[in-house]
Amino acid sequence: MPRWSFQRNVTSMRLMADLAVKHGLTLGAVLAGTDLDARQLGDPEYLVSGEQELQLIRNLVNGLGDPPGLGIEAGQCYHFTAFGVLGFAIISSPTPRAALDVALQYFDLTFAFTRFKVEDHGTQTRVIVDDDGVPDDVRAFLVARDFSCFVTVMRDLFAFEPALGALQFAFAAPSDIGEYARFFRVRPQFSTPHTMAVLDRALFEQRMPLANELALHAAREQCRKLLDGRRARSGLASKVRELLAARAADMPDMDVAARELCLTARTLRRRLLEEETTFAELRDEVRQTLAEEFLGGPRMSIEQIAARLGYAEATSFINAFRRWSGHTPHAFRLSRRSA
Known part of the structure; x- marks a missing residue:
């Protein structure tokens, strides 16, 4: 697997898509073959694969003919x-x-x-x-x-x-x-x-x-947890995690996920058991990882986070988070601030 084949949020694809449109390409042309639409491109929490971003970059380079200096212009789109x-x-x-x-x-x-x-x-x-x-x-x-x-x-x-x-x-x-x-x-x-x-x-x-020093320590801890969440699984489990994370607000059930992975639900269940996990465990892992990221990042209300994770009510999210971590979302957020 290429070293660049890691999961990332959609920010970079959005920047490159904006650059392509600035130079006259249509959004449809630059997103061709990426399995991404405009709504997903506009969601800052959406996760994509390196392969998806590479396809968008190929669309950009081929569509514009790779003029001299295009890569330099693209790099200037990225600020800290x-x-x-x-x-x-x-x-x-x-x-x-x-x-x-x-x-x-x-x-x-x-x-x-x-x-x-x-x-x-x-x-x-x-x-x-x-x-x-x-x-x-x-x-x-x-x-x-x-x-x-x-x-x-x-x-x-x-x-x-x-x-x-x-x-x-x-x-x-x-x-x-x-x-x-x-x-x-x-x-x-x-x-x-x-x-x-x-x-x-x-x-x-x-x-x-x-x-x-204190801000650096807190930020590094968040970086570590974010990476741990993205790297925790491999094989089919990793693909399921990526699928669930990419559609957190409208998370598919096992039957839908199996179809999107070109498997039957029975085969998906069996292969996940071979990797010592289940679909329900992966769904909870994805939701917990994203919840902790949301709670530690820019201020979002508990209701907004619950909606981002596909919960109809904030109460259901609060109960689930307490089951995962032993704390309420509010207590977890306060502990992050103290750190």
Whole structure:
């Protein structure tokens, strides 16, 4: 399975769809083959797979003909607020170097298809982009997008301008490199062995203006729980979780889920038992994970959260949450605030 094949929320697909529409593509064209509609694209809590986002990106690149600088423009759509609780952890970090470490630790909460590696060499900090496993037809676009996203977030958060000392891209130079030079403020090299940026190490040791140890601890804990919830299952159970999470407000029953997975309900039940779980357990896991995320995030009323999770009444949600966690949703929210 590709390393980028992890579950993510729909935010990145929404940003890329908006970019496509800005350039003249229809929403229908950019969503073709993604199994997503406009309503789901507008739900910030909707979860999608890496494969779905990759299909949208192919639609974007092919539909626009992959003009020079498109990946750079795409990366500038991502500010730290797009990363939710991970963005909060980054901005609360003591130094830019520590912020990088946090981002790398919880990389599966980003929308990247590449992987970053950070190395310190003397007075330099080198950020190396690993594009292993990224499909060839969108490799240059995704490398440019992911790296310009990294620079955009740095410029959002840091009190100084993190000037690049050098910049290299492993892919061939586009027909026009003007957008690359303008955005990165350095003339990049192309067709090099690695994609890599060189930065001043001393600048990365300066204290961040919004550093806060308690806020960072709370944000990292939320990141960990969010990742645990997404990674807890594999095999068929993982597919069922993804299906249920994607339709939390109108969660399908086992018969509907089985049909969507091209199985009979009996086969679905048997195969889940082989993986030592049941459909009901997976449904509760999804609801608990999403409930904890909602309660720990931007303020939503208990009634709103209940509706998001498909409960007709808030009382039913409160009783279910008490059964899962031993606490009421209100008590859980207060404990998060105290932390």
